[in-house]
Amino acid sequence: MANCARILLNAKSHLSTLAVALALPALTQAQGDEEWVMPRTEYGYPDIQGNWSNATITTIQRPDGFDKVMTPEQIAEIEGERQQVIEADAAPSDPDRDAPPEGGYWTGNPVWDSASGGSGGYNYFYIDAGDRVARWNGEPRSSLIVDPANGRFPPLTEAGKAEIAAAEARSESDSQYDNPESRPFGERCILSFGNNLGPPMLPNAFYNNNYTIVQNRDQIMIMTEMVHDFRVIRLGEREPLPDHIRPWFGDSWGRWEGDTLVVETSNLPHRQINSSRYRVPGGTEQIKITEKFTRVGPRTINYEFTIDDPAFYTASWSGQVPFNKMDELVYEYACHEANYSLFNVLSGARAEEAAALESEED
């Protein structure tokens, strides 16, 4: 039990430290930044290397009734409530508790509950989704999308709507449990779920929203902790790929415009663009994504993106996501290592089929 007591003590210390930090005026950071000088590589380009995180409570789209910039009261409420969720999950449980209720245990968070199907995950046993709203140049934001001005995805074209409908039909089909290849990429440990590496690189609502960036004169490598995905961005004049060659994460080429790294990506595979619909609605093979990375301080990269796909969206759309420096390692996430879950999912489907047959025979 000494273990447990120590864990509780450390957790309280953590929460206290966080509370003090939240109360610090933004001025402190600003004063620190005034003395900051852009670090540069031996080739003279801004140095954006290191470990970074884009975890945040702020959602991709803006909820109804919010302005672009949140008020101090809204921040206090939202960050405070997330903290309450964390603390509630950390509080001791009754050792004489019953099993959870039949029919499902629901957290009240639709994203987490959608993934768990009421089976009890995900709570903060599993989740590491950030506990602060995104602050862009110190401005607390209510959405990551900044264009359209309402902070929402633009309306879809008829083709876009048809694509969504077809995907929904596939996801409701019994055949989705037929074999490993019919399961989603994330479940098969092929791609990170939730668009972490993108493009665009968006935080997921669960965990592993961490990145390592390495650069040399000719290339930038970005690796995300989620499923250990990485992409290599070549710098210079694009050498176009044939249309039928579509590597995971597309074909990214970058250039320095002043101190901003501008990256343009094309040739994304259709099945990847449309595999993480909860972060990005989807797209066609003509989708083009422009990303901008600007280091604005010792601990921040401002990351901006614009999506152009007129066949899928009625307008282009853009977002802004701050990346915060991490003072720790990004760990290997060798997802295939012990992916018992895929076996469990397929085994469960076979058991349900057998039970249904038995029921019919009765």
Added chain:
Amino acid sequence: MTTTKKLRTALLLGIPAAMFLAYTAPTIAHHAFGAEFDRNAPIKLQGKIVKLEWVNPHTWIHLEITTEERLGEVWAVEGGTPNVLLRRGLRRDCLTPGTEIIVDGYQTKNHALKRANGRDVTFTDGGKIFMGSSGTGAPDEAADRKRAYEKGRC
């Protein structure tokens, strides 16, 4: 519910309600717990740890049941990803074989597997084994977590 409460709840829940749901695919995590576990098969287990698999994508704790019901059965319980747990200062050597724990969660859809998810995993006094947040990378949080890791949480 007041308008303010609704707005706050909407953002807290990370979802602009209907519009977001329209774009939400059923499978949105590494794997859908909803596809793996049976929400109509809740279970509570108490037993001693016989093996800990500190593996990706999720940890698995194997325990031998010590209660009259299911006495001697070995069950496997799915837990959080090692990366997240490590950042909270929890290392694999925190949970040694022989440690008695209580788990409640839901069985896999194939009930014959003797596997479940760990919705709530505690020591026998109810204290949580897994908990906390590893935050967002803000400097104060990172330093705090680094100290916790260096000191060890177990």
